[in-house]
Amino acid sequence: MDELVPLNAPRAHPAPHLDLLGLLPPELEALVAVMGEAPYRARQLQSWLYARAARDIGSMTDLSNSFRRELAGRACIGRPALEACREDQGGEAAKFLFRLPDGERVESVLIYDGARRTACLSSQVGCGLGCTFCATARMGFRRQLTAGEIIGQLLEIGVVLRQRRERVTNVVLMGMGEPLLNLEAVLRSIQVMRLVPGPGIGGRRITVSTAGHVPGIHHLARARLNVGLAISLNATTDELRRQLMPIAHQYSIADLLGAAQDYFDVVGRRVTFEYVLMAGVNDSLEDAGRLGTLSRRVPCKLNLIPYNESGYDTPYRRPAAHWIQRFRAAVAAVSPVQTTVRDSHGRGIAAACGQLYQQHRSPRR
Ligand code: SF4
Secondary structure: OOOOOOOOOOOHHHHHHHEEOOOOOHHHHHHHHHHHOOHHHHHHHHHHHOOOOOHHOOOOOOOOOOHHHHHHHHOOOOOOOEEEEEEEOOOEEEEEEEOOOOEEEEEEEEEEOEEEEEEEOOOOOEEEOOOOOOOHHHHHEEEEOOOHHHHHHHHHHHHHHHHHOOOOOOEEEEOOHHHOHHHHHHHHHHHHHHOOOOHHHHHEEEEEEOOOOOOHHHHHHHHOOOOOEEEEEOOOHHHHHHHHHHHHHOOOOOHHHHHHHHHHHHHHHOOOEEEEEEEOOOOOOOHHHHHHHHHHHOEEEEEEOOOOOOOOOOOOOOOOOHHHHHHHHHHHHHHOOOEEEEOOOOOHHHOOOOOHHHHHHHHOO
């Protein structure tokens, strides 16, 4: 494993007034109109922010000095500062640690898979949902990310990839935090990703992953953004799910199946049920049979994810490789649903959400 490489010192950010990052084209137009500038200035700003990934207003050299000065008096670019990057030696993934303007930190992961370059972005600092198998849960909830801070992670990863003449092709909101509990910022960031050249990532290549917040699923469906939805299931009985994921006290598996059906009815896309396989916890053949049966009740896909135990102390273990295949076969025996095993890319760089943060702050690192 490569050492954690400090990249650049955290930058001082301007006072937290209007953040340009996260503004949509009509909002940029309204801003330049208020400032008495011509509409084409909004297109220039948009290009600097999203296509050229400018980090500060002063670097926008084709804008007049007076416009830049006035803009800097009203607004800032609240972009996260890339503090560390770690790449696994197998070339499967890279992990990024960002420092936010207020000193908080979040992580993102870039996953290499053939020609696909998937950026896994965080939506909150920490998470309040307390899933027992998750490193981020240990932080607790600290604060929501802004749309600009979500987009900023994507832009920084894009800068790194551009040096290799590559670009981000897919986005999953599956890093730190529960995206559906920060819906306003998440929806805005998705709109920017879809609409604005630069990120330019279509809805079909964006996936929102939820621990199973049912009202949020209904809301996302009606936002008509045409994004994919992944629901972390992780158990086939409500009793076990409540032990692993406290949110299951609020929403049962039946509720999740109903929400998945609703999502399909409104958006026309099958949801993916994610199932983190933990040895001796949820990987029995009875679990496999129940998972297969559940999956037949709604239009869906299944994704089995062997637990990622690297990087921090955890009581959970990854099942043996032969058992993972046996579990998958047992699911397939009762269900025709497409079932994939997605190994946790970048196990060597602690790719499960929250692990790099934990290592970075732990004296035992
Ligand atoms: S798994 Fe996701 S929802 Fe659960 S605590 Fe971790 S970040 Fe939050």
